[in-house]
Amino acid sequence: MIKRLAILSLFAALSVADAKAADEHGGFMMGGGIGMSKCPAFLNAMATARANGGVDHMNGLLHVGPYVMYVLGFATGYNMSTEGVYDIFKDYGDKAGFYALYAIEPWCQQNPNAVFASGLTVLAAKLKAASAK
Secondary structure, eight states, rough: HHHHHHHHHHHHHHSSSSOOOOTTTOOOOOOOOOGGGHHHHHHHHHHHHHHHOOOOOOHHHHHHHHHHHHHHHHHHHHHHHTTTOOTTTTGGGGGGHHHHHHHHHOOOOOTTTTTHHHHHHHHHHHHHHHHOO
């Protein structure tokens, strides 16, 4: 019983520990999935979604849904691991996933060789800097 309690206590402590995984230059590995799609693919999905009723319409969401889910998953990880941040997308309200896509769109237009995840990381850094002012 004591051994189980010790293991449970250790697990609980590690579950809430602050995780910082960047290297000495602040860089970090970005996972795969839709986040690794190039900006032109993201921009095409946005244009297709708009042509099919909008990004938050069911027909449009078929094209951008994976990006929205990526944004929301990113937000959870960012909020969890960034000191002083409760909700990086708090100003976007209950449509944070959609508003983040709109905010990343111009960056992707200017950075066609970049991947979607990089645009999202840049957006989060801008929002964090703006909230510090």
